[in-house]
Amino acid sequence: MAKATKKQALGRGLSALLKDPENDIQSVSDKNADKVIGNVVELDIESIEVNPFQPRSNFNDETLKELASSIRELGIIQPITVRKLDFNKFQLVSGERRFRASKLIGLKTIPSYIRIANDQESLEMALVENIQRQDLDPIEIALSYQRLIDEVKLTQEKLSDRVGKKRSTITNYLRLLKLHPIIQTGMRDGFVSMGHGRALINIEKKKDQINIYEKVVSEGLSVRETEQLVKTYKESKKGEDSKNKQSLTKEIPNYVSKGIDVLKAHLSAKVDITTSQNGKGKIVIPFHSKEEFQRLRKLLTGE
Structure with missing residues (x-):
């Protein structure tokens, strides 16, 4: 119990450090960054905004209330993860259910792992983190x-x-x-x-x-x-x-059968004919080169 209290006190001390304008940490190379980045810090819930990259869009009210009840009795066992945006301003990367449940029971602070990441890194972290969860639906x-x-x-x-x-x-x-x-x-x-x-x-x-x-x-x-x-x-x-x-390739009518041989002989080429039940049809004359096309065109048009 004493060990847990000591850790919580440390988190509160780091929280105070983050609220000092002279210690506004923006990168891992800043002074005191090693004391904050990657550590668990007690952050004011109001200083944290939800992640616009959060892939989950459905939150079950009943299970959220059950989680809130558990947090009220046992506290938050696994800290949320946030990224630093600005002075005393953070954005949620993962743990939105814990965050929502904590707000539901009126908690003022929440234990948080602090990261420094750009938008793309935050998006990737949030998506990969959430994909690993068991309660996401297939979509x-x-x-x-x-x-x-x-x-x-x-x-x-x-x-x-x-x-x-x-x-x-x-x-x-x-x-x-x-x-x-x-x-x-x-x-x-x-x-x-x-x-x-x-x-x-x-x-x-x-x-x-x-x-x-x-x-x-x-x-x-x-x-x-x-x-x-x-x-x-x-x-x-x-x-x-x-x-x-x-139905499109039924028996060819006599008038077509008699005429197709004439066409083939005149064009010296293969001629395919298909007809439908309403008497309509189409003639297909394949060619395999520019020269053959021009020869067929001349025979058909006389030009």
Whole structure:
């Protein structure tokens, strides 16, 4: 107990140091920086602003209240991490749930690790830190990966090293962002899992995605059942495409059959003809060089 009290007193002493305008630390080379940067300091909660780079956008009120109750009884076991912005002004890097819960019960100060980082470093720290958490939903993780690629300019290979995940895992998350927004929202709200999303992403048309998604939710289908439903859908679409293709290449009418040989002989070239049920069709004359095109043009136009 005495050891904990001594550590807390040290944190308060460093807090006083940060409030001294003559000791305004802006870089690791400044005087007394070694006493503050990387250490736990008791900071005024009002001196900390939330991180605009925070990837999490959903905070469950019930679990937040449970955390607040725990903090009231046991205190904050793991300090939050902040970066110094200006004199006695800080920005949250990680630990927003602890920060929110502390404000909820009216705490005036909070133990904080202090870092000095620019915007890009802060973004990367916040995203990587939050990706490691267990309570992010698949879409939040996918959005974090995409932001690390777009805003921090990480390749998938470097991102894989940074977050300790296989490239295939990262790719599977990123593909979820191709789902219809309604399905993404359904995943965030827990109506379907990432497994459902990975099955639905194999459907190209967003309208069909939604139709199958609604069936999955209304009937409470499992991931395996969803995969089978998607497979059946794709097979039926393949059959429809084949049927449509056959309707365009039905038996060539007699008047076309009689004329195609004349065209071939006149042009000394291959001629392909397709017709549809309504009597319409098209003539395709392939060529393989500039000279052959010019020869065909001359024969067809007389120029």
